[in-house]
Amino acid sequence: xxxxxxxxxxxxxxxxxxxxxxxxxxxxxxxxxxxxxxxxxxxxxxxxxxxxxxxxxxxxxxxxxxxxxxxxxxxxxxxxxxxxxxxxxxxxxxxxxxxxxxxxxxxxxxxxxxxxxxxxxxxxxxxxxxxxxxxxxxxxxxxxxxxxxxxxxxxxxxxxxxxxxxxxxxxxxxxxxxxxxxxxxxxxxxxxxxxxxxxxxxxxxxxxxxxxxxxxxxxxxxxxxxxxxxxxxxxxxxxxxxxxxxxxxxxxxxxxxxxxxxxxxxxxxxxxxxxxxxxxxxxxxxxx
Amino acid sequence: xxxxxxxxxxxxxxxxxxxxxxxxxxxxxxxxxxxxxxxxxxxxxxxxxxxxxxxxxxxxxxxxxxxxxxxxxxxxxxxxxxxxxxxxxxxxxxxxxxxxxxxxxxxxxxxxxxxxxxxxxxxxxxxxxxxxxxxxxxxxxxxxxxxxxxxxxxxxxxxxxxxxxxxxxxxxxxxxxxxxxxxxxxxxxxxxxxxxxxxxxxxxxxxxxxxxxxxxxxxxxxxxxxxxxxxxxxxxxxxxxxxxxxxxxxxxxxxxxxxxxxxxxxxxxxxxxxxxxxxxxxxxxxxxxxxxxxxxxxxxxxxxxxxxxxxxxxxxxxxxxxxxxxxxxxxxxx
Numbered sequence: 001x002x003x004x005x006x007x008x009x010x011x012x013x014x015x016x017x018x019x020x021x022x023x024x025x026x027x028x029x030x031x032x033x034x035x036x037x038x039x040x041x042x043x044x045x046x047x048x049x050x051x052x053x054x055x056x057x058x059x060x061x062x063x064x065x066x067x068x069x070x071x072x073x074x075x076x077x078x079x080x081x082x083x084x085x086x087x088x089x090x091x092x093x094x095x096x097x098x099x100x101x102x103x104x105x106x107x108x109x110x111x112x113x114x115x116x117x118x119x120x121x122x123x124x125x126x127x128x129x130x131x132x133x134x135x136x137x138x139x140x141x142x143x144x145x146x147x148x149x150x151x152x153x154x155x156x157x158x159x160x161x162x163x164x165x166x167x168x169x170x171x172x173x174x175x176x177x178x179x180x181x182x183x184x185x186x187x188x189x190x191x192x193x194x195x196x197x198x199x200x201x202x203x204x205x206x207x208x209x210x211x212x213x214x215x216x217x218x219x220x221x222x223x224x225x226x227x228x229x230x231x232x233x234x235x236x237x238x239x240x241x242x243x244x245x246x247x248x249x250x251x252x253x254x255x256x257x258x259x260x261x262x263x264x265x266x267x268x269x270x271x272x273x274x275x276x277x278x279x280x281x282x283x284x285x286x287x288x
Numbered sequence: 289x290x291x292x293x294x295x296x297x298x299x300x301x302x303x304x305x306x307x308x309x310x311x312x313x314x315x316x317x318x319x320x321x322x323x324x325x326x327x328x329x330x331x332x333x334x335x336x337x338x339x340x341x342x343x344x345x346x347x348x349x350x351x352x353x354x355x356x357x358x359x360x361x362x363x364x365x366x367x368x369x370x371x372x373x374x375x376x377x378x379x380x381x382x383x384x385x386x387x388x389x390x391x392x393x394x395x396x397x398x399x400x401x402x403x404x405x406x407x408x409x410x411x412x413x414x415x416x417x418x419x420x421x422x423x424x425x426x427x428x429x430x431x432x433x434x435x436x437x438x439x440x441x442x443x444x445x446x447x448x449x450x451x452x453x454x455x456x457x458x459x460x461x462x463x464x465x466x467x468x469x470x471x472x473x474x475x476x477x478x479x480x481x482x483x484x485x486x487x488x489x490x491x492x493x494x495x496x497x498x499x500x501x502x503x504x505x506x507x508x509x510x511x512x513x514x515x516x517x518x519x520x521x522x523x524x525x526x527x528x529x530x531x532x533x534x535x536x537x538x539x540x541x542x543x544x545x546x547x548x549x550x551x552x553x554x555x556x557x558x559x560x561x562x563x564x565x566x567x568x569x570x571x572x573x574x575x576x577x578x579x580x581x582x583x584x585x586x587x588x589x590x591x592x593x594x595x596x597x598x599x600x601x602x603x604x605x606x607x608x609x610x611x612x613x614x615x616x617x618x619x620x621x622x
Contacts, residue, residue, distance in 0.1 A: 161535075190412075199406075257529045258531040
């Protein structure tokens with residue numbers, strides 16, 4: 001009986017394997033790789049402490065020198081648009097399978113591999129910077145893997161008081177005397193299901209056209225996405241001067257830990273949703 | 289052999305179901321006269337006998353904290369009207385939180401929770417302290433795993449919900465049900481209002497008159513809060529995580545505005561202010577009298593009065609003695 005079972009399992013496997021190899025020339029699905037390059041303009045960012053000479057320095061439109069010691073953001077709600085316009089959602093309602101924390105300090109997180117993407121040509125990529133409101137509840141039971149990743153001690157991508165995830169977390173230094181800067185974004189939306197009654201939505205949808213279409217098929221394409229953090233202070237929507245203790249319209253405090261002044265940074269990072277749908281993101285290369 | 293096991297299993301299950309009668313009666317909930325409307329969430333989670341019993345036990349369960357030392361009750365102490373006597377909350381490993389612990393009383397009648405009103409339904413509140421680094425520093429699955437090791441909880445969850453499964457939702461709902469039952473409406477003030485024979489002393493009566501004149505526009509209704517958010521120019525918390533109501537809304541007009549606190553049982557909840565700026569009630573009154581900090585969004589009532597609420601010593605004494613009539617000894621177990 002036992003032997004028979006083994007034998008059966010074996011033959012099922014053989015059949016399955018046979019099916020695989022038969023389709024290899026023309027697979028129905030393959031991986032698609034997203035590679036993130038976090039930069040100041042064209043220069044890939046090197047993180048560093050207050051006085052680290054190795055850290056990549058940037059100067060804002062307003063002349064403020066700054067560099068980062070920590071740089072993280074959350075991606076979710078990834079969708080691929082086929083050449084014919086059809087939209088392929090990638091585990092958009094499953095944070096464990098479809099969301100990730102990009103952490104400049106961990107090289108492995110800069111590459112996010114979408115698996116089992118249906119074969120075809122793709123002309124556009126959409127994703128969310130942050131987590132859409134319906135899923136932004138720190139539901140550990142539903143999404144334990146993402147919860148643990150985001151909550152890990154070396155990651156800290158949670159706004160506990162808002163029972164939601166942090167969408168971006170940037171720590172660094174600015175001005176010649178290296179004053180600390182600390183920019184956190186996240187949503188504070190609350191209200192009954194589908195009925196926001198208070199708070200600020202920091203989730204942003206990014207849309208990127210692929211000048212070269214990504215061909216998923218026999219090979220797995222790789223899309224390199226540049227995230228240009230020069231735009232944090234010198235963005236398409238807001239030109240920001242960091243300053244303590246003022247509330248002039250173009251200025252912002254260097255410590256964003258609440259919804260106050262947060263949207264200036266959110267709109268620069270993820271676009272304002274009106275005439276800027278890409279924020280800091282652009283596609284620098286598609287390799288087929 | 290296999291068949292035997294299956295039969296055995298199903299037999300046992302039937303037996304359990306057979307002997308267990310799920311009967312968890314709703315508790316009577318009295319609306320004190322003149323209290324404002326209930327929060328809508330209450331109607332979807334009305335207190336029941338066994339869920340309240342469970343909620344009370346969970347509220348006092350130190351397993352909610354990462355190192356099994358801190359329960360909700362560690363900060364929300366019944367003898368202080370479920371507040372504590374610390375300027376800022378002290379949680380796990382003596383970590384200091386951002387804000388002062390508010391009392392938990394008459395929660396069913398509140399439309400906004402916390403100093404900044406960021407929570408709108410009581411059921412959504414318990415997760416915050418559980419996961420906050422300075423409070424309990426745990427996670428809901430860690431809590432559930434610990435509760436599953438305690439046989440008594442099996443029964444309690446069964447009685448409350450009809451089966452022994454421990455879920456996050458059931459934890460939140462039972463704690464909220466327990467909190468809904470924490471109604472304080474039996475102070476001297478209430479008994480006088482209900483005309484049960486007691487009288488204000490002359491000083492208390494004078495204090496009540498002054499209170500209605502100088503305080504009741506904000507500390508309104510029988511809850512002694514109109515549940516609005518206002519900036520009354522208290523010394524500000526310089527922590528970058530603090531922005532008052534604007535932490536939630538992001539609006540400059542809401543900067544450092546806080547929910548008007550209820551003044552019921554106020555004698556038991558010192559120190560006062562969002563991060564315990566004032567040691568005593570007298571300090572609060574002295575501050576109002578001397579003049580509060582100016583701000584662009586300082587409450588118009590204060591602005592119209594030269595940024596102060598002028599009070600002479602007699603008036604302060606009178607108001608203080610009136611505030612004492614808001615003490616519900618039974619509620620704080622004294």
